Amino acid sequence: MRDFWNRYKRNRSAVFGLVVILLVILMAATADWLYAFDPFRLAGKPLSSPGTNGFLLGSDSLGRDVAAGIVHGAKTSLLIGLVATLVAVFIGILFGALAGYYGGQIDNILMRVTEIFQTIPSFIFAILLVAILKPSIYSVVIAISVVSWPGVARLVRGEFLSLKNREFVQACHTLGMSDLRIMLREILPNCLSPIIVIGSLMIATAILIESGLSFLGLGDPNIMSWGFQIGAGRTMLRSAWWVCTFPGVAILITVLAINLVGEGLNDALNPRLRERN
């Protein structure tokens, strides 16, 4: 662990990303305390510019506080990004592990399915899923994970393929271990680092997809999110630029920080890769 941290902190931009993401998490965790009211409620004079009428970042056309929306929206973005990624990683491991471990016909069928999901234009598919399942936080999570898992499946399959014939796995077979146990306890732990790296980058993508969906009006109507704020403010672009601008900055900073952390994890977990470059 200490060793890992030493390698991680050599990448200074990754440390910076980590600090930023911790701040965003802190902001999300203290949202109910920082702005202890519903971010949808009318908080004051509509279309106040930043710094006036007690609004730090201004208010929108319905008098909603933009800053409160950003703070509460952080919860939504992080939560959806994290949960959708976990679900996608789970599906991806399931497909990839079975395909890589058993090979043959199972591999063939599972990879065909993966290929279909990779061909489908993912954002349109996500829109379609949310539209059909009705916009809610659950349908958004389902849609994002359904379009995100194929990458993980391919990665895990490759790892399983290369590991399944190694001596330690053959030794497990000789010991009479069950397939399930070999897959979960022996092979999977050995391919965790690339999964962690791809997972961390997927959180960033998931946040971007979520913001796109809620921008189009497909977010959960009862939950504040950055994409929704931008979507609601776009008609007022001429008179109130701040309504769209600041939530976008929040998305940019968060996603950038997660990407930096992901690259840092990649460098720290795969030191050989780093040296090759």
Added chain:
Amino acid sequence: MTRSSKIFKFVLKRLLQGIPIILAIVVINFFLLNLADGDAVDVLAGEAGSATPEYMAELRAKFGLDQPLPVQLMVYLKNVVMLDLGYSFRHDMPVSELIVDRFWPTALLMVSTILLAVGFGILLGLLAAMRLNTWKDAVITVFALITYATPLFWVGLMMIVVFSLNLGWFPTSGMENVAAFYEGWDRVKDIAVHLVLPTITLSLFYLALYTRMMRASMLEQYGQDYVITARAKGLTERRITFVHVLRNALLPVVTMAGVQVGALIGGSVIVESVFAWPGLGMLAFESLFARDLNLLLGIFLLSSALVIVVNLIVDIIYSLLDPRIEVS
């Protein structure tokens, strides 16, 4: 066997491979349609304002909606094969006609985006690789990092704020100034001016992507043995870069251009709805609000088919660019 007949066979084989994928997508489409609340008859009844249960049952029988699911699936498959994608009750037009109408603006936007992104991406990546570890390289890397993290719709809105509302250089939305009744070259110019902001917005992400790939690809090629040979022969660095390395470095970039088409279509939904560009993406956005599921599914099907076709074309270009790759 001659090379051209080999390529022909290759194309045929790849076309056949695409068919099961399309079929699978059609089946997914069918089940999604069934997953949704209400069927076409509910929509019709809703449109009409009122309908008796008997009349609705009669309509269901007429459309075959009272049949078991497998039978309905076969009917649906047959319709899709005949290019009948159903009827859009909102627009009062067959879905296929609507889609064809709106296809060209999207095609225009996508072609200009790909040209801009691939062209400048190759240029910037080349520059970054040739000026490795200088400030130019650093600027290009930071630009790519930021672009990766920026939501497309936000870039579009910020472009509108800066270039349309404040500077007044470009129009905020639409594809042409319909009220001006331009003809000939004036119309082309008008459309081109409208095209600038949507193209830049949509291409930024891919520009960053291709830049990074081109840079990595160039660096990888520089490490190859043939570069050492070329140097030993006494070729100038300029000649090594532009004649030997560049050609080889282009290959992976071309492949990626094909892989990204699916994402590009998704991006065009967002960009078109930001700039009110009257293409397929805008149509998808409108159909969301009208709850016009048939239309949305049709667009989805067409864009999936488009991805398959573009990937095929990229494969062919790829095999033409690199004679080492066997078309088998």
